[in-house]
Amino acid sequence: MQQLLKVYGLRLLAWSVLSILGCVLLARAELSALRAAFETDARISHRLLSQRAVQHEAVLATLALLQPGASPGEADPATQRLSSVYPQILSVQRRTPGMLWPSTGLQEAELASQQTRAAALTNTDFAAASGRYQLVLSAQPASYALLIDVHSTVPWNEWPMPVQTSPVRVTLEHAGQAFVVQPGRIGDAGWRFEARKHLSSVSQPFDVVAVRQVGWHELPWAAMAVWTLGVSAAVVVWSGWQRQRNARRRAEELLRVGQVARLNTLGELAAGMAHELNQPLTAILANTQAAKRLLQDDPAELPTAKQAMDQAVAQALRAAEVLGRLRRTVERPLGAPAGEAVDLGQAVANALYLLEPECKRLGVATKVEVTQQTSVLAERIALEQIIHNLITNALQALDRVPVGERQLTLHIARGDGMGVLRVVDTGPGIAPDTLPHVFEPFFTTREGGLGLGLSLCETLASGMGGQLQAHAPAARGAVFVLSLPMAPSK
Numbered sequence: 393m394q395q396l397l398k399v400y401g402l403r404l405l406a407w408s409v410l411s412i413l414g415c416v417l418l419a420r421a422e423l424s425a426l427r428a429a430f431e432t433d434a435r436i437s438h439r440l441l442s443q444r445a446v447q448h449e450a451v452l453a454t455l456a457l458l459q460p461g462a463s464p465g466e467a468d469p470a471t472q473r474l475s476s477v478y479p480q481i482l483s484v485q486r487r488t489p490g491m492l493w494p495s496t497g498l499q500e501a502e503l504a505s506q507q508t509r510a511a512a513l514t515n516t517d518f519a520a521a522s523g524r525y526q527l528v529l530s531a532q533p534a535s536y537a538l539l540i541d542v543h544s545t546v547p548w549n550e551w552p553m554p555v556q557t558s559p560v561r562v563t564l565e566h567a568g569q570a571f572v573v574q575p576g577r578i579g580d581a582g583w584r585f586e587a588r589k590h591l592s593s594v595s596q597p598f599d600v601v602a603v604r605q606v607g608w609h610e611l612p613w614a615a616m617a618v619w620t621l622g623v624s625a626a627v628v629v630w631s632g633w634q635r636q637r638n639a640r641r642r643a644e645e646l647l648r649v650g651q652v653a654r655l656n657t658l659g660e661l662a663a664g665m666a667h668e669l670n671q672p673l674t675a676i677l678a679n680t681q682a683a684k685r686l687l688q689d690d691p692a693e694l695p696t697a698k699q700a701m702d703q704a705v706a707q708a709l710r711a712a713e714v715l716g717r718l719r720r721t722v723e724r725p726l727g728a729p730a731g732e733a734v735d736l737g738q739a740v741a742n743a744l745y746l747l748e749p750e751c752k753r754l755g756v757a758t759k760v761e762v763t764q765q766t767s768v769l770a771e772r773i774a775l776e777q778i779i780h781n782l783i784t785n786a787l788q789a790l791d792r793v794p795v796g797e798r799q800l801t802l803h804i805a806r807g808d809g810m811g812v813l814r815v816v817d818t819g820p821g822i823a824p825d826t827l828p829h830v831f832e833p834f835f836t837t838r839e840g841g842l843g844l845g846l847s848l849c850e851t852l853a854s855g856m857g858g859q860l861q862a863h864a865p866a867a868r869g870a871v872f873v874l875s876l877p878m879a880p881s882k
C-alpha cells in the first residue's frame with residue numbers, strides 16, 4: 393500500500409509540478425505580451441497629446457507675431473479661421489494695451505506669462521461636461537488667450553486604440569482634476585499596468601495616465617489546458633512504460649530464482665545419486681574381495697574369479713555411468729557458501745516483490761513486521777531461495793482457505809545471537825503426524841508436489857550455519873522459523 397502511494401504520489405507530484413510550471417510560464421508570456429502592447433499604446437497616446445500641446449504654444453506664438461488688424465474688441469479674421477483648422481481651439485481672445493481681461497484668471501496668467509516669457513495656463517476645468525482650459529501668452533502689442541477643448545485636442549484619427557472598446561483607461565490629470573480621454577475597463581481582480589508621464593509641454597503640465605487591468609479571463613486558458621492535457625498524456629505514457637519495465641524486470645528475476653531453484657534441486661538430486669552410487673560400489677567391493685579369495689585358493693578357481701571380476705567391471709561401469717549422468721545434468725555446481733552480511737528485511741522485500749503478483753491474485757494480505765533491523769551472515773541467493781520457498785509454500789497453503797482469511801506475516805527479530813525470520817500463515821496448518829516429516833526429501837502431501845523444497849531449504853540453512861524449524865500452532869496455520877548467524881557488526 394505504502395509502495396503504491398509512493399509510486400502514485402510521485403506521478404501526481406511530477407504531473408502537478410510540470411502542469412503548474414508550464415501554465416505559469418504561459419501566463420507570464422501572455423502578461424508580458426499584454427504589457428508590451430499596453431506600453432506601446434501608452435507611449436503613442438503620450439506622444440500625440442504632447443504634439444497637440446506643443447501645437448497650442450506654436451499657435452499662440454504665431455498670433456503674437458501677427459499685427460492686430462481689427463480694432464480692439466473685434467475679432468480678427470485670421471483668428472476666426474483658427475477654429476476651423478484647429479477644432480480644439482474654441483475661441484481666441486486678445487487684449488491690447490488699455491483693455492482688461494474679462495476674468496482675473498486671465499490677468500494672473502498674463503502676469504505669469506510676462507515673467508516666464510512662455511504661455512501660461514489658467515481656468516482649467518476638467519469636469520466631464522466641459523473639459524476646457526485657457527492658455528495665455530503675454531506679448532506686444534497684444535496678448536492672446538486660447539480657450540481649448542480637451543476632448544477635441546485628441547487626434548482620434550491617429551489614436552492607437554478603439555476608444556469605446558479598449559480596456560485601457562486614459563486620463564489627463566492636473567492639480568487634482570482628471571479628464572477621462574478614454575474610459576477603458578477597470579476591474580478589481582487581476583494584474584494592473586500603469587503608465588504616468590508628464591506632457592512634453594511646459595505650459596500645459598498635465599499628466600497622461602494610462603491604466604490597464606488584465607482580468608483572470610484574459611489568461612491563455614486554452615493554451616494552458618492544451619499544455620496540461622499534454623503533460624497528462626506524457627505522464628500516462630511514462631507510467632505505462634515504467635509498468636512494462638517493472639514487469640520485465642520481475643520476470644527476469646523470477647527466471648533467475650527459478651534457475652537457482654533448479655540448480656539447488658539438482659544438488660538435492662545429487663545427494664540421491666550418491667545414494668545410488670553406494671550400491672554399485674558395495675557390489676564392486678564384494679566381487680573384488682571374492683575374486684581375491686578365489687585366486688588365493690590352491691588351485692586357484694580361475695573361472696569363478698574371472699566371473700567375479702567381470703561383475704565388478706560391470707558394476708564399475710554402471711557407477712561411471714551414474715556419475716556421467718550426474719555431471720551432464722548439473723551444469724553449474726553451487727559455489728561454496730560465501731558469507732556476506734545480508735539484511736533480512738531486504739531479502740524478504742526482494743522475495744515478496746517477486747511473488748507480489750501471486751499474492752495479489754490469491755488475495756493474500758501480506759504484512760512485514762520488523763522488531764529489529766537484522767543483518768545475517770549468509771549467501772544472499774541461497775537466503776532468498778529459502779524465503780522464496782517458504783512464502784511459496786505458505787501461498788499454496790493459503791489457497792486452501794477462504795479468501796478473507798488469507799494472511800501472511802513475515803516477522804524479523806533477533807534471538808540468542810541469531811537473526812530470526814518467522815513466516816506465519818493462516819492456512820490449514822500441518823497435521824501432527826505430518827510435522828516430523830516435512831523436511832524429509834520427497835515427502836509431500838501436495839498433489840504434483842516434489843517434496844524437495846523444504847529439504848533443500850533445510851540443507852541450505854544448515855550449510856550457512858543456521859537452522860529451519862516448522863511449528864503448527866494450536867490455533868491455526870503454520871509457522872516456519874529460519875535462524876541464521878548474525879553478521880558481525882561493522
Ligand code: ADP
Pocket residue numbers: 785786789817819820821822826830835836837838840841842843844845846847869870
Ligand atoms: P512440496 O511443496 O513439493 O510438497 P515441500 O518440501 O516444500 O514440498 O513441502 C513438504 C510438505 O510440507 C508439503 O507437501 C506440505 O504438506 C507441508 N507444508 C509445507 N509448508 C506448509 C505450510 N505453510 N502449511 C502447511 N503445510 C505445509
